[in-house]
Amino acid sequence: RHCTDVICCVIFIVVILGYIALGVVAWVHGDPRKVIYPTDSYGQFCGQKDTFNENKTILFYFNILKCASPVVLINLQCPTTQLCVSKCPDRFATYIDVQASYRYKPDQWNYFKQFCKPGFNNPRKSVAQVLRDEDCPSMIIPSRPFLKRCFPDFSTKNGVLTVANQTTFKDGRGKTRNVTDLREAANGINNVLDARSVGMKIFEDYAISWYWILIGLFIAMIVSLLFLVLLRFTAGVLFWIFIFGVIGIIGYGIWHCYWEYDHLKGIPGSDLTVYDIGFQTDFRVYLQLRQTWLAFMIILCIVEIIIILMLIFLRNRIRIAIALLKEGSRAIGYIMSTLFYPIVTFILIAICISYWAVTAVFLATSGEPVYKVMANQTLCKYANLTCDPETFNTTNVTRLCPGAQCTFAFYGGESLYHKYIFIFQLANAFVFLWLVNFAIALGQCTLAGAFASYYWASRKPADIPLWPLFSSFGRAIRYHTGSLAFGALILAVVQLIRVILEYLDHKLKGTQNSFTRFLLCCLKCCFWCLEKFLKFINRNAYIMIAIYGKNFCTSAREAFFLLMRNVVRVAVLDKVTDFLLFLGKILVAGGVGVLAFFFFTQRIPVFAQEAPALNYYWVPLLTVIIGSYLVAHGFFSVYAMCVDTLFLCFCEDLERNDGSTAKPYFMSASLHRILGKKELSPKKA
Numbered sequence: 001r002h003c004t005d006v007i008c009c010v011i012f013i014v015v016i017l018g019y020i021a022l023g024v025v026a027w028v029h030g031d032p033r034k035v036i037y038p039t040d041s042y043g044q045f046c047g048q049k050d051t052f053n054e055n056k057t058i059l060f061y062f063n064i065l066k067c068a069s070p071v072v073l074i075n076l077q078c079p080t081t082q083l084c085v086s087k088c089p090d091r092f093a094t095y096i097d098v099q100a101s102y103r104y105k106p107d108q109w110n111y112f113k114q115f116c117k118p119g120f121n122n123p124r125k126s127v128a129q130v131l132r133d134e135d136c137p138s139m140i141i142p143s144r145p146f147l148k149r150c151f152p153d154f155s156t157k158n159g160v161l162t163v164a165n166q167t168t169f170k171d172g173r174g175k176t177r178n179v180t181d182l183r184e185a186a187n188g189i190n191n192v193l194d195a196r197s198v199g200m201k202i203f204e205d206y207a208i209s210w211y212w213i214l215i216g217l218f219i220a221m222i223v224s225l226l227f228l229v230l231l232r233f234t235a236g237v238l239f240w241i242f243i244f245g246v247i248g249i250i251g252y253g254i255w256h257c258y259w260e261y262d263h264l265k266g267i268p269g270s271d272l273t274v275y276d277i278g279f280q281t282d283f284r285v286y287l288q289l290r291q292t293w294l295a296f297m298i299i300l301c302i303v304e305i306i307i308i309l310m311l312i313f314l315r316n317r318i319r320i321a322i323a324l325l326k327e328g329s330r331a332i333g334y335i336m337s338t339l340f341y342p343i344v345t346f347i348l349i350a351i352c353i354s355y356w357a358v359t360a361v362f363l364a365t366s367g368e369p370v371y372k373v374m375a376n377q378t379l380c381k382y383a384n385l386t387c388d389p390e391t392f393n394t395t396n397v398t399r400l401c402p403g404a405q406c407t408f409a410f411y412g413g414e415s416l417y418h419k420y421i422f423i424f425q426l427a428n429a430f431v432f433l434w435l436v437n438f439a440i441a442l443g444q445c446t447l448a449g450a451f452a453s454y455y456w457a458s459r460k461p462a463d464i465p466l467w468p469l470f471s472s473f474g475r476a477i478r479y480h481t482g483s484l485a486f487g488a489l490i491l492a493v494v495q496l497i498r499v500i501l502e503y504l505d506h507k508l509k510g511t512q513n514s515f516t517r518f519l520l521c522c523l524k525c526c527f528w529c530l531e532k533f534l535k536f537i538n539r540n541a542y543i544m545i546a547i548y549g550k551n552f553c554t555s556a557r558e559a560f561f562l563l564m565r566n567v568v569r570v571a572v573l574d575k576v577t578d579f580l581l582f583l584g585k586i587l588v589a590g591g592v593g594v595l596a597f598f599f600f601t602q603r604i605p606v607f608a609q610e611a612p613a614l615n616y617y618w619v620p621l622l623t624v625i626i627g628s629y630l631v632a633h634g635f636f637s638v639y640a641m642c643v644d645t646l647f648l649c650f651c652e653d654l655e656r657n658d659g660s661t662a663k664p665y666f667m668s669a670s671l672h673r674i675l676g677k678k679e680l681s682p683k684k685a
Contacts (some may be wrong), residue, residue: 002479002549003478003479003480003482004479004480004482004483004545004549004550004551004552005480005482005483005485005486005551005552006482007482008482008483008485008486008489008552009481009482009485010482011485012434012438012481012482012485012489015431015434016431016435019428019431019435022359022424022427022428023355023358023359023362025417026359026362026363026366026424027362029362029366029417030361030362030363030364030365030366031362031365031366032361032362032365033045033048033365037057037148038058038059038084038147038148038149039059039369039408040053040059040082040083040084040408041081041082041083041405041407041408042389042408043369043371043389043408044084046058046059046084046148047084047148052118053084055086056084056085056086057084057086057148058084058085058086058087058088058145058148058149058150059082059083059084059085059148059149059150060082060083060084060085060088060089060115060143060149060150061080061081061082061149061150062080062081062082062083062115062134062136062137062138063080063137063138063139064080064141064151064152065171080134080374080405080407081117081134081137081405081407082407082408083115083117083118085114085115085150086114087145088142088143088144088145088150089115089140089141089142089143089150090142090143091140091142091164092139092140092141092142092164092166092169092170093108093111093112093139093140094138094139094140094170094171094172095112095127095130095131095136095137095138095139095172096127096138096172096174097170098112098123099123099127099130102123109123112136112140113136115136115137115140116135116136116137117134117135117136120135120136122135131172131173132402134405137172138171138172138173139169139170139171139172141153141163141169142163142164202615202616202619204615205614205615205616205619205620206619206620206623208612208613208614209600209612209614209619209620212599212600212611212612212620213620213623213624213627216592216595216596216620216624216627216628217624217627217628217631219592219595219628220588220589220592220624220627220628220631220632221631221635223588223591223592223632224588224631224632224634224635224636225339225635227242227584227588227635228332228339228635228636228638228639233329236319236322236323236326239318239322239325239580239583239584242580242583242584242587243311243580243583245587245591246307246583246586246587246590247304247307247308249587249590249591249594250300250303250304250307251304252594253296253300254297254300254301254304257293257294257296257297257300258293258297260287260293261290261293261294261297264288264289264290264293265290267288269288270288270289270290271289271290271291272289272291273289273291274286274289274291274292277289284616310579314579318580322580324573324577324643324646324647325577325580325639325643327646327668328451328639328642328643328646330668331451331454331455331642331646332638332639332642334454334460334461334464335450335451335454335464335468335469337467337469337470338447338450338451338469338638338642339635339638341443341446341447341469341638342443342634342635342637342638343634344443345439345440345442345443345634346634348439348442349436349439349440352432352435352436352439353432353436355432356428356429356432359428360425360428360429363421363424363425363428364421364425366417366418366421369408370386370408370409371386371387371388371389371392371406371407371408371409372384372385372386372387372406372407372409373385373386373387373392373397373401373404373405373406374404374405374406374407380400380401380404381400382397382400382401382404383401383404387406388406389406389407392406429496429499430492430496433491433492433495433496434485434488434489434492435488437487437488437489437491437492437495438484438485438488440488441484441487441488441538441542442473442476442477442484444538444539444542444543444641445472445476445480445484445542445543445545445546446469446472446473446476446546447469447472447638447641447642447645448472448542448543448545448546448547448641448644448645449468449471449472449473449475449476449546449547450468450469450471450472451641451642451645451646451649452543452546452547452645452649453465453468453471453472454468455645455646455649455650455653455666455667456547456649456666457666458666460668472546475546475549476545476546479549480545480549482551482552483545483551483552483555484542484545484552486551486552486553487538487541487542487552487556488538490534490538491531491534491535491538494527494530494531494534495531497527498524498527498528498531501520501523501524501527502524504520505520505524508520537556537559537560538556539644540556540559540560540563540644540648541555541556541559542555543559543644543645543648544556544558544559544648546645547648547649547652559648562648562651562652562655563648563651565651565655566651570647573643573647577640577643578640581636581639581640584632584636585629585632585633585636586629588628588629588631588632589625589626589628589629589632590625592624592625592628593621593624593625593628596620596621596624596625597617597621599611600612600614600617600620600621601617649666649667650667653665653666653667
């Protein structure tokens with residue numbers, strides 16, 4: 001063994017050090033409070049502890065009519081004064097009325113002035129001057145907080161848009177206006193509030209069912225682990241049970257869909273179509289339609305037919321794959337520690353994700369408050385120019401543009417660091433992809449080295465190293481960090497290009513240029529295929545690196561041509577094995593999912609009282625199903641790597657040896673029989 005791809009190893013280490021430095025710089029300049037707390041027109045955080053606004057957690061807009069849309073509000077770009085308040089207004093009121101009655105109705109003034117600028121308490125000041133200087137809002141509207149900002153309390157009554165059940169309001173400038181005048185400012189508010197309602201209900205469901213979700217994932221882990229342990233002894237029986245189990249689960253799904261479809265027959269409204277009712281935030285509405293269950297039944301029938309046909313035509317190949325899995329089971333039986341290595345990969349990836357997310361947040365919040373001139377007049381030449389709030393009132397802007405305000409716009413800066421924040425974010429994403437792919441590559445090379453030590457042992461298990469997994473991990477880190485980083489770098493470049501293409505596609509989604517959309521679609525497809533191909537090449541290159549210790553390019557070339565010389569075996573054995581392992585994942589996820597479905601819908605009498613009352617039972621159900629699949633994937637990936645390694649070792653064994661006494665095969669007799677080689681002079685165990 002010797003160090004491979006040293007230059008790439010040095011570059012990789014330098015990049016990691018630079019990545020750490022980037023994180024430190026971002027931590028120094030960034031301030032996550034800019035994301036957590038809304039910011040008023042003076043650049044102060046709402047709700048920040050130990051400040052004047054500690055008890056004022058909500059942002060209030062003086063004149064929401066000046067805001068074009070909720071997106072403008074969320075981005076803090078609305079051309080009106082914004083203040084931190086402790087609560088949103090709960091009534092209609094105008095400054096004119098409150099000022100006129102402040103002597104004999106002081107309670108109204110005391111309530112209204114909490115929405116004025118801090119320290120303002122001069123009801124004798126003329127209305128014109130107050131509105132010009134924006135000391136107080138001309139009106140307040142019943143509102144409710146959303147995203148820590150006061151939005152009008154919109155509702156629909158008999159198809160008519162209302163605010164607090166009123167259709168008109170006084171604008172504080174002597175006019176009575178209709179609530180529909182708020183439509184432009186509140187464009188999309190109803191949809192946003194519906195999304196808020198759904199989001200809050202989903203959050204509530206997670207809050208009361210999280211421990212049951214963890215129990216479901218734990219059950220999935222136990223089932224996956226038991227499957228892998230039992231596979232060593234009963235691979236064939238278990239796999240046929242799993243195959244027919246998947247067929248049975250899908251069959252039950254077909255029966256259940258038909259039962260629901262037949263049960264809804266004759267019920268009023270059940271014959272409506274999905275198109276008739278449109279989009280509904282309560283998905284349970286769709287389950288009351290016969291068309292929904294008919295669609296589910298057709299989809300499940302198609303899946304059932306496809307699986308049955310594949311089993312019929314691939315039955316002989318499946319027998320071969322099961323036998324190969326038995327050999328893999330035997331290898332894992334000798335190296336049981338490999339079953340838990342996915343936990344190491346998971347921890348490494350979790351660290352990468354956490355560091356990337358924290359760095360991204362600190363980079364996004366790096367910068368000083370930037371203030372811009374917000375003018376009511378569209379022809380004001382100073383509009384959107386930067387300004388200094390401390391000296392703004394001494395400039396000519398207020399004279400040339402009456403009503404103009406120097407308000408907080410966003411966080412940024414003119415320094416070299418702030419100018420290149422986007423580049424730093426791009427670098428953050430790229431290094432993140434590189435590190436994640438390196439963690440995956442390290443896991444694949446480590447597992448491949450452990451299983452290769454099993455295959456190339458003359459006497460099994462006597463010649464297997466004492467700690468094969470740890471020995472393989474040490475070799476990969478000590479000698480092949482550069483090679484693994486090289487392969488991960490190539491994959492990270494392609495993935496970054498795919499991310500950029502997705503971003504461009506999102507930005508150009510509204511374009512009418514058909515050629516641009518076609519070109520982007522072709523590029524996305526090509527780079528998707530390239531990524532899949534590179535993952536396949538890298539995986540087998542890491543196996544060759546683990547076996548022979550050569551550099552990445554040499555290993556990738558030898559692995560590729562070795563597989564091409566055995567392309568039929570690759571298609572028959574490797575892919576059928578992947579298919580069987582996929583069925584195992586589906587069975588684990590489906591079995592745990594069915595159990596979770598009966599539990600969360602309170603259909604298990606023993607646990608009916610324990611099941612939490614949910615808004616949407618599909619929230620924890622989908623979480624359990626997807627989580628169970630990922631858990632099963634983590635355990636089954638060990639088997640997949642074992643089979644790939646043994647198969648590549650077998651192909652190499654066949655080419656380098658001939659079964660003679662001088663060049664005996666290293667494969668076991670059972671594996672030799674499986675793959676049909678007649679001449680055999682194995683080494684004595």
